[in-house]
Amino acid sequence: xxxxxxxxxEINDPNFVLICAAQDTGGEAVAGPxxxxxxxxxxxxxxxxxxxxxxxxxxxxxxxAWIDESGRIVRxxxxxxxxxxxxxxxxxxxEFGTDVYTPALKDWVKKGADSxxxxxxxxxxxxxxxxxxxxxxxxxAFRLGNLFRAHGQADKADRYWALARELNPDSVNFIxxxxxxxxxxxxxxxxxxxxxxxxxxxxxxxxxxxxxxD
Numbered sequence: 001x002x003x004x005x006x007x008x009x010e011i012n013d014p015n016f017v018l019i020c021a022a023q024d025t026g027g028e029a030v031a032g033p034x035x036x037x038x039x040x041x042x043x044x045x046x047x048x049x050x051x052x053x054x055x056x057x058x059x060x061x062x063x064x065a066w067i068d069e070s071g072r073i074v075r076x077x078x079x080x081x082x083x084x085x086x087x088x089x090x091x092x093x094x095e096f097g098t099d100v101y102t103p104a105l106k107d108w109v110k111k112g113a114d115s116x117x118x119x120x121x122x123x124x125x126x127x128x129x130x131x132x133x134x135x136x137x138x139x140x141a142f143r144l145g146n147l148f149r150a151h152g153q154a155d156k157a158d159r160y161w162a163l164a165r166e167l168n169p170d171s172v173n174f175i176x177x178x179x180x181x182x183x184x185x186x187x188x189x190x191x192x193x194x195x196x197x198x199x200x201x202x203x204x205x206x207x208x209x210x211x212x213x214d
Contacts, residue, residue, distance in 0.1 A: 005040045007102055015069070016109045018042035023050050023061060025146045025177060049146055053173050054139045057129040060172035060206065066108060066118075074108070074118045077127055079206030100211045117211060127207065138168035 008018050020042060022031035031046045052058070056065060058077060066075040080101055108115040119127070145160030165174045175194070176186040184190060 002038055005038065005042070007105070008040070008042050011106055011109050013109050019045065021045050021047045021052050023047045023053060023173060023177070024180065025049070025149065026180065030180075049143045050139075050173055050177070053171075057131055057135065058173065059129070059170050061176070063206075066105075068113070068118075072121070073124050074113075076124055077129065077207060078209055100209065104211045134167045135171075138164040138166075138171065138174070141167060142174060 004018065004020065008016075020040065022034065022044065024031045024046065025048050027048045028046050035044045047053075053061075053063070056063070056076060060079075062080045063077055064075075064080040065073050065077070068074050078101070104115075104117040108117050112118075141160045142164035145157040145164065148154075148160065149157035161174065161178055165171070165178070168174065172194075176191060179186045179188065179190055182188070182190075
């Protein structure tokens, strides 16, 4: 979040609106202090039921959509890291993220539709993950689990969260949300191990970016 604040200040364009959505079933009570500590000047919202990921079929965070002034999506569903990150030490260390996304974003804000990073409607449509019936049921199960948890029925909540993960095993969002209730949190040992397995197996943690470094 502090890095995106720096990027937002560097762009410094009144026509550019950056909206950050925190996906957390804990709501304002959990996400609010994080926003307050970062003190960002861009728009922040809390998405308790992962409605945004459901709408765009995002499977992990951070993900984003670029939406132009006419409301058309011109890029979608990519690993939107603002810089390269490194986790772990020694042989267990691995890197994730990219340092080419931020320059591409700045180019789009500056040039608009003339930016080479703007994708055609057909490309955007092809990059949007189509919802299967099981994924739609998974979203419903996840939200039902959230409702039970909000009413203090943890056993039912866990049952429906497990059903959501079973129906949509590709959703890293579901796994990380579950981990927020553990002592290690959503970026702890379990998550790092999972990421390491993705890297070692050559699996795409995100769809590969079609952005080349300058």
